[in-house]
Amino acid sequence: xxxxxxxxxxxxxxxxxxxxxxxxxxxxxxxxxxxxxxxxxxxxxxxxxxxxxxxxxxxxxxxxxxxxxxxxxxxxxxxxxxxxxxxxxxxxxxxxxxxxxxxxxxxxxxxxxxxxxxxxxxxxxxxxxxxxxxxxxxxx
Amino acid sequence: xxxxxxxxxxxxxxxxxxxxxxxxxxxxxxxxxxxxxxxxxxxxxxxxxxxxxxxxxxxxxxxxxxxxxxxxxxxxxxxxxxxxxxxxxxxxxxxxxxxxxxxxxxxxxxxxxxxxxxxxxxxxxxxxxxxxxxxxxxxxxxxxxxxxxxxxxxxxxxxxxxxxxxxxxxxxxxxxxxxxxxxxxxxxxxxxxxxxxxxxxxxxxxxxxxxxxxxxxxxxxxxxxxxxxxxxxxxxxxxxxxxxxxxxxxxxxxxxxxxxxxxxxxxxxxxxxxxxxxxxxxxxxxxxxxxxxxxxxxxxxxxxxxxxxxxxxxxxxxxxxxxxxxxxxxxxxxxxxxxxxxxxxxxxxxxxxxxxxxxxxxxxxxxxxxxxxxxxxxxxxxx
Numbered sequence: 087x088x089x090x091x092x093x094x095x096x097x098x099x100x101x102x103x104x105x106x107x108x109x110x111x112x113x114x115x116x117x118x119x120x121x122x123x124x125x126x127x128x129x130x131x132x133x134x135x136x137x138x139x140x141x142x143x144x145x146x147x148x149x150x151x152x153x154x155x156x157x158x159x160x161x162x163x164x165x166x167x168x169x170x171x172x173x174x175x176x177x178x179x180x181x182x183x184x185x186x187x188x189x190x191x192x193x194x195x196x197x198x199x200x201x202x203x204x205x206x207x208x209x210x211x212x213x214x215x216x217x218x219x220x221x222x223x224x225x226x
Numbered sequence: 227x228x229x230x231x232x233x234x235x236x237x238x239x240x241x242x243x244x245x246x247x248x249x250x251x252x253x254x255x256x257x258x259x260x261x262x263x264x265x266x267x268x269x270x271x272x273x274x275x276x277x278x279x280x281x282x283x284x285x286x287x288x289x290x291x292x293x294x295x296x297x298x299x300x301x302x303x304x305x306x307x308x309x310x311x312x313x314x315x316x317x318x319x320x321x322x323x324x325x326x327x328x329x330x331x332x333x334x335x336x337x338x339x340x341x342x343x344x345x346x347x348x349x350x351x352x353x354x355x356x357x358x359x360x361x362x363x364x365x366x367x368x369x370x371x372x373x374x375x376x377x378x379x380x381x382x383x384x385x386x387x388x389x390x391x392x393x394x395x396x397x398x399x400x401x402x403x404x405x406x407x408x409x410x411x412x413x414x415x416x417x418x419x420x421x422x423x424x425x426x427x428x429x430x431x432x433x434x435x436x437x438x439x440x441x442x443x444x445x446x447x448x449x450x451x452x453x454x455x456x457x458x459x460x461x462x463x464x465x466x467x468x469x470x471x472x473x474x475x476x477x478x479x480x481x482x483x484x485x486x487x488x489x490x491x492x493x494x495x496x497x498x499x500x501x502x503x504x505x506x507x508x509x510x511x512x513x514x515x516x517x518x519x520x521x522x523x524x525x526x527x528x529x530x531x532x533x534x535x536x537x538x539x540x541x542x543x544x545x546x547x548x549x550x551x552x553x554x555x556x557x558x559x560x561x562x563x564x565x566x567x568x569x570x571x572x573x574x575x576x577x578x579x580x581x582x583x584x585x586x587x588x589x590x591x592x593x594x595x596x597x598x599x600x601x602x603x604x605x606x607x608x609x
Binding site for chain 2: 097100160190198
């Protein structure tokens with residue numbers, strides 16, 4: 087079998103924009119940064135231009151703790167994107183962060199048996215390469 | 227207040243053969259189904275003056291003008307809500323006809339052959355999937371089964387819903403499909419078959435997931451006055467509405483993951499039609515995944531939130547049960563025509579044309595749509 091035969095298609099990568107770049111830059115530095123409204127200080131995620139509470143277009147970025155509790159999860163057995171073929175089955179958790187936002191990431195260790203709603207987890211930083219770090223979680 | 231109730235009727239329905247693949251193009255399939263629906267309404271293509279194509283299909287109103295030689299297209303629109311599009315289009319068509327903008331609106335939807343690898347790419351490019359594409363696809367959340375698995379898992383953890391209860395939906399659709407010659411999947415399905423089917427995105431097994439299909443279906447919406455001239459018993463649109471969930475662009479960010487847009491639309495459609503839940507004789511419910519049927523039944527108020535698992539059990543949603551659901555076999559066993567096939571089936575049920583699978587004396591029924599991470603649509607029809 088030739089080496090090229092083993093080559094899987096590249097996984098999808100985020101497209102950077104003015105709105106999301108600080109979030110991805112933060113992850114690369116192993117920090118979880120989210121938007122904070124300049125009008126009413128409400129935190130929001132995923133990044134977007136406008137606060138849905140006070141309609142302010144102003145915002146800055148603030149670092150979150152990365153601790154949270156499991157909201158839900160799935161174990162992906164079928165590689166819908168062929169780039170993930172070698173990783174199946176993998177566990178993806180949706181997490182209620184301590185500060186009130188939600189974040190999704192792959193669970194370290196890929197064992198769903200200990201999961202339950204409310205189970206405590208903490209953020210991990212999965213360095214894909216020099217340009218990209220993805221959020222993940224581990225049980226605490 | 228101006229009401230859309232009983233202003234319009236579905237005068238024509240039509241479809242192509244359904245299969246896993248087709249040698250015909252998506253446009254050819256769409257036009258073939260459109261022609262069947264127009265003929266069924268006792269009209270000719272020249273009578274069509276409104277067109278609502280499928281927003282996700284890449285087919286535009288111009289294609290209908292070009293191919294049918296429509297002399298005077300006065301209304302065209304798109305309802306970009308994924309699988310909620312066809313029923314949402316009924317609302318749009320009804321608004322156009324009830325206000326006199328158009329006389330006969332054609333709503334058509336075709337799906338060509340799709341290879342598995344392209345589904346994730348197609349999704350990633352949809353504008354309404356932008357946030358999912360940016361933040362979730364890179365971590366491995368790439369397809370609807372994975373998005374909705376999080377909703378289903380939470381429902382199971384909160385309410386004790388089981389995989390066996392999801393199987394009830396799949397098995398019911400399969401039983402009904404056995405009475406439908408058009409259905410792609412007619413082999414009997416047992417609970418053991420369902421449980422043994424491979425896991426796709428836990429808790430969703432393969433048999434919790436809809437088919438991928440090539441084919442097309444179409445309907446014609448006309449005013450009630452014009453419907454009197456149609457060759458069939460008129461089927462009136464009594465109530466119709468669309469609803470969008472909180473945080474429609476990312477399920478992960480939704481305050482209540484188990485609540486869909488149809489929770490907002492259903493009370494409007496029921497009130498408009500002036501019917502209660504107990505009046506519904508047959509329900510064609512969008513079934514991209516078994517869980518989504520159960521969740522819509524709750525959100526429409528057929529049972530309380532969390533009770534959907536019990537509701538679908540013990541034959542209640544089978545033909546002969548209290549609320550027959552997806553009498554054609556649905557997306558799970560007839561074909562995935564994005565729910566346009568659900569509208570066609572409801573109209574045929576209310577005409578009394580369904581033969582072996584006919585719901586006896588069906589007078590009032592509903593059809594739902596679901597798509598794009600939680601958008602919902604619903605139409606209540608009666609004969």
